[in-house]
Amino acid sequence: MATPDKVDPIHQFHINKLVDLHVGGFDVSFTNSALFMVVTLVVASAFLLLATSSRALIPSRLQSVAEMSYEFVANMLRDAAGKQGMKFFPLVFSLFMFVLVANLLGMFPYFYTVTSQIIVTFFLAMVVILTVVVYGFYKHGLHFLKLFVPSGVPAILLPLVVAIEIISFLSRPISLSVRLFANMLAGHITLKVFSGFVVSLSALGTVGIAGAVLPLGMAVALTGLEFLVAFLQAYVFAVLTCMYLNDAVHPGH
Amino acid sequence: MLVTDAYGQESAPAADGGQGGEAPADAGHVAGTEVPHEGGHGEASFPPFDSTTFPSQILWIAITFGLFYMFLKRVIMPRLGGILEVREARIAQDIDQANKMKGDADAAVAAYEQELAAARANANTIGQKASDDAKAEADAKRKSIEAGLGQKLAEAEARVAKIKDAAMQDVGSIAEETAAAIVAALGGKSAKADVAAAVKSVRS
Numbered sequence: 001m002a003t004p005d006k007v008d009p010i011h012q013f014h015i016n017k018l019v020d021l022h023v024g025g026f027d028v029s030f031t032n033s034a035l036f037m038v039v040t041l042v043v044a045s046a047f048l049l050l051a052t053s054s055r056a057l058i059p060s061r062l063q064s065v066a067e068m069s070y071e072f073v074a075n076m077l078r079d080a081a082g083k084q085g086m087k088f089f090p091l092v093f094s095l096f097m098f099v100l101v102a103n104l105l106g107m108f109p110y111f112y113t114v115t116s117q118i119i120v121t122f123f124l125a126m127v128v129i130l131t132v133v134v135y136g137f138y139k140h141g142l143h144f145l146k147l148f149v150p151s152g153v154p155a156i157l158l159p160l161v162v163a164i165e166i167i168s169f170l171s172r173p174i175s176l177s178v179r180l181f182a183n184m185l186a187g188h189i190t191l192k193v194f195s196g197f198v199v200s201l202s203a204l205g206t207v208g209i210a211g212a213v214l215p216l217g218m219a220v221a222l223t224g225l226e227f228l229v230a231f232l233q234a235y236v237f238a239v240l241t242c243m244y245l246n247d248a249v250h251p252g253h
Numbered sequence: 254m255l256v257t258d259a260y261g262q263e264s265a266p267a268a269d270g271g272q273g274g275e276a277p278a279d280a281g282h283v284a285g286t287e288v289p290h291e292g293g294h295g296e297a298s299f300p301p302f303d304s305t306t307f308p309s310q311i312l313w314i315a316i317t318f319g320l321f322y323m324f325l326k327r328v329i330m331p332r333l334g335g336i337l338e339v340r341e342a343r344i345a346q347d348i349d350q351a352n353k354m355k356g357d358a359d360a361a362v363a364a365y366e367q368e369l370a371a372a373r374a375n376a377n378t379i380g381q382k383a384s385d386d387a388k389a390e391a392d393a394k395r396k397s398i399e400a401g402l403g404q405k406l407a408e409a410e411a412r413v414a415k416i417k418d419a420a421m422q423d424v425g426s427i428a429e430e431t432a433a434a435i436v437a438a439l440g441g442k443s444a445k446a447d448v449a450a451a452v453k454s455v456r457s
Binding site for chain 1: 299300301302303305306307308309310311312313314315316317318320321322324325326328329330332333334335336337339340343
């Protein structure tokens, strides 16, 4: 505790084991990260269950929020992938709600931000990409590969374009997961750094306390920004999911 | 001493993780991740890139997200979809009903106006008839009264004529007598017939 760098912005991302579990040589311990996945699951499910429990014709505020998110995602998917894309609605809606609730829960002090773990966001991205690939091949067979061959491209350019398309397709899970992960990670680190400034400056006496006002203001402003980012990243994740699913439904460009 | 101990444990699995597999690095690393304050020196100790936590995280995110997906698909989505569908149906039904009611109201207004026009026409005919009747009755009464008056007038005229005739006859006899008296007084003798003829000629 006596060490000068006690304000460690990375500390919040540490994985602590709560229940030690080993299955088949793998360490699958129940960690604080897993705990907050469960918290996310419970909070999001309880909210949706509670909000829709009355099934009121004239919605209460809570029910309005649930309906708004439902229609928000439904419109998003319908705009991007059309009517045939609506069979993926449960997937997109659960992705959106899960990421949104996980992001927002991360805004509570001492809460763990599940989406600041690259492996978690990568898992979610792979769920999307695998859905696209599996459904694409299942529905269209080899025609799904037309995705990589845009129509109306000169024959000479075709190998280059196909290579670019394949690379862009392969980079999708990475960009999808890194975007969410990096946003949440960077936002929380920035918050922590500015809050750390407040603490260490105010330890310097009167001048320090006066100076600490500036980073405090920044921390407050950043908190607001982080709430925006929490929503925005869930939205971006869902929108990109919709666009990728559109490729599975309509492979030809 | 505690810090250096932890740092020593941390650096070993850090190199381990960089070289390769997740499988060999487990027991040693468990201690490393549990040390809370270690300043974040080693790259491999940056928690999101610590591959030893990956199996656990993948398992738990798969479980939690899978449960969430199933829950939403089975319970929430049918419910929310049902709520919205019921509301839409209700709104459509209400609009239909409102349209129907508006049609009814329009029809009622039209019927009322038609009835009003009929009643007004009826009232006009009744008024006209009453006025005609009254007029006819008045005419008839006036005519009968006039007829009665004319009759009375004629009777009166006849009576006057009769009286006048009687008077005139009297006038003739008086004149004859007077003329005879005058003639006698003058010393003449007159025939009664002459006097009567003279009187008659004067009168006529």
